[in-house]
Amino acid sequence: MVTWVTVSKDGDIRKVQKDIIERLSLKFDDTESVERTSMKIFLRLSNMKNYLLLLDDLWQRMDLGDTGIPNPSRENGCKMIITTRSMVVCNQMEIHEAIKVEVLSKGEAWNLFCEKVGNDVDSQDIREIAAQVIVCYDGARGC
Template sequence: MSEEISEVIAEGKFDNPFYHAASQGTVTPFGRGYEALDSRTSILNEIMLELKNPNIFMIGVHGMGGVGKTTLVKELAWKAENDGSFSSVVMATITDSPDVKKIQGQIVDALDMRFNKEMIEGRAIQLRKRITKEKSILVILDDIWGRLELEEVGIPCGDDHKGCKLVVISEDLNVLNREMGTQKELT
C-alpha cells in the first residue's frame, strides 16, 4: 500500500496546489480568540442594552449545545468589565448537577475574597453581604440545567440589590423563563 501511495505522489503534479484562503473573520483585540460574527455581535449588543435597563435584572441566553453561548458570555464579561458598565463581573459554571459550594467558590474567587464559614448557609450570608457592597455587579451563570436557588447560593437580585444583574445561560428555554424567572430571553 505504501508503494502505491509513493507512486501516486510521484505521478501527481503539485506545482500549483489548490487551497482555500483562511476566512476573513474579525477578531477582537488582545488575542482572546473571540470571533466577532455579525450574529454574535448583535446578540452581544442586545444583552448590553438590556443590562442597562433598570427594570431588568435577569436575562437568559439559550441555544443548542455547541453554538457558542459560553464564548459569547465570556466576551460579554470582558466587555462589561472593560467598558466600565460594572464594577465587578463574575462567572460560575453550574452543570446538570449543581454543587452550591463549588458555585459559591467560583464567585468568591472571582471577587478575590475568602470564606470564614464552612456551611452553605453561612457562606451564602457572607457572599450576599459582599455582593451588596458592589455598586454594580454582573453575575453570569453558565450551563444551567434546572432551577438554582439564588438565595441558597448567596446571590441577591431584583429588589434585594438593584445593582446586581444576572445573565443565565441554558440550552433549555423553559429552564430560563419558568425555572429561573428570566425577564428577557435571547437566542
C-alpha cells in the first residue's frame, strides 16, 4: 500500500493525521484528540505488512510518534520517503539516504510541460498559465 501525504509549510499535525486516516480508509473524527487519532493510525499501520509512506514537502522536523506513524524498519515492512527542500530537515528526520534532485532548466521544464499537456500546448490559455507558473517558480522558488 502506498500513502502519499503533502505536509506543506504549516506542517499541521491534524491535517497530516486527517490525510493519513482518509488514505487508510478510516473515518476521521475532528473532535477526537491528537493522541487518540495518533493511536488509531499507529494501530492500523502496525498491522500492515508492507507499505510505503510518502511525506511530501516537509518544511520542518515532524515527530512521527506524535502523528501515529511507526518508525519505519525492515522488521515492520515500512518504507518512508520524505521530500524537502532542506538538508537540515533531512538530518533532523534521521534519514538513511539523501538524494538531491536538481531543478529543471527552463527548457527541460517547458519540454516536460509540453509532454504532459500534449496537443493543447498551442492554446493561448495554456501558454498564459504556463508563463504564470514559470514566473511564480522563478520569482519565489516554489510559491
